Amino acid sequence: MKDTAARLREAADERTRERLPTGESLRRMIRAWEAGEHRPGELYTELYSRVFGVPAEELFAGAAEVTTVGGSDDELEALELARRIEASDIGRETIERLELAVDELAIAYPGTPPGELLVRVRRHLRYVFQLLDARKTLDEHRRLLVVGGWLSLLAATCHIDLHQFSAGGARLRTAAHLAKHADYPEIAAWCLETQAWQVLTAGDHQHALDLAQAAQRVAPKGGSAYIQATAQEGRAWARLGAARETRETLDRVARLVAPLPTPDRPEHHYRYDPAKSDAYTATTLSWLGDPAAEPYARGVLARLQSTTDGPPRPRRAVSARLDLALALLAADQPDEAGHLTLTAITSGLLVPSNYWRAAEVISAVETRHLPEVAELREAYRELCGPTHPRPR
Incomplete structure (x- = not known):
């Protein structure tokens, strides 16, 4: 608590610092905020944002937002209980469970809508920020910084998926800052x-x-x-x-x-697996217009829809369909390319950061004057709404 008060003071400019209450008054306010009794005013939310490198609207997202996703409260209640039964303020058990939570969230990424996953990641980040003020050993402090770095990185990825680039940039800066301090x-x-x-x-x-x-x-x-x-x-x-x-x-x-062996959990977003290499090869060759892209893309799509290399990964499969569609256009097979693109657009699994890839395929299909173009464009308009660029 004392550390938080000092950090808020350091984040303030000289004129603002003069307006802050001193000593116990500020610490009492911080205790009330962290207990959820009320939200800090605009001045203090801005200072918190500077201290943690996270936009204020993200750092102080309301409780109503997070209660809509099942399991989030239970996850953090279990972590808090584990912390309280430890002999120290944080303890080995709490750190280990946070590290496991990072892995579970990274594993959930390929199959969870980014907005939904972001809610869970935010809650864990807020918990980590609270623990940064607790007494801890140097090793616990470093491990906590690493957990915060992974969570900030995953939050940034979700923001980018949602085309929330300003928030994503702030999260990336926080992750990089924590990584630097944790070496x-x-x-x-x-x-x-x-x-x-x-x-x-x-x-x-x-x-x-x-x-x-x-x-x-x-x-x-x-x-x-x-x-x-x-x-x-x-x-x-x-x-x-x-x-x-x-x-x-x-x-x-x-x-x-x-x-590399195939990992036990190949869907982990931050652990490279051999199957991901084939997917990247398919994408890269399709963008290059290389005919070899087609067999790669077909093989990748078949594996992603099966359970050969772990559970099905439907979001990756949607991207693989777009890769295959682009490869098929290079191979002068526009009919199948149009069908695959329509399947991807109407799947409900395409994230905003990949809309441009669908638009690129639609534009290429349009040059072939296929009758399916009108249906593709209409499906794309319904997918994007008014806020994303149309295919050129």
């Missing part, structure tokens, strides 16, 4: 890779290439972030139309992935 380069590299993915989807392909290469320089060699950033580099080269560089990068990814 945890894996998270720092994932932050750069996530930025590369965001700008790639926005069409800034050269910037995406630079960020993907920067992520590789930061990441532990051979780890999941390093492999993912290398794969992202290949996608950026493909969008730039650099065929030789694209294939060289795909060869590097293949060599990195070759010795």
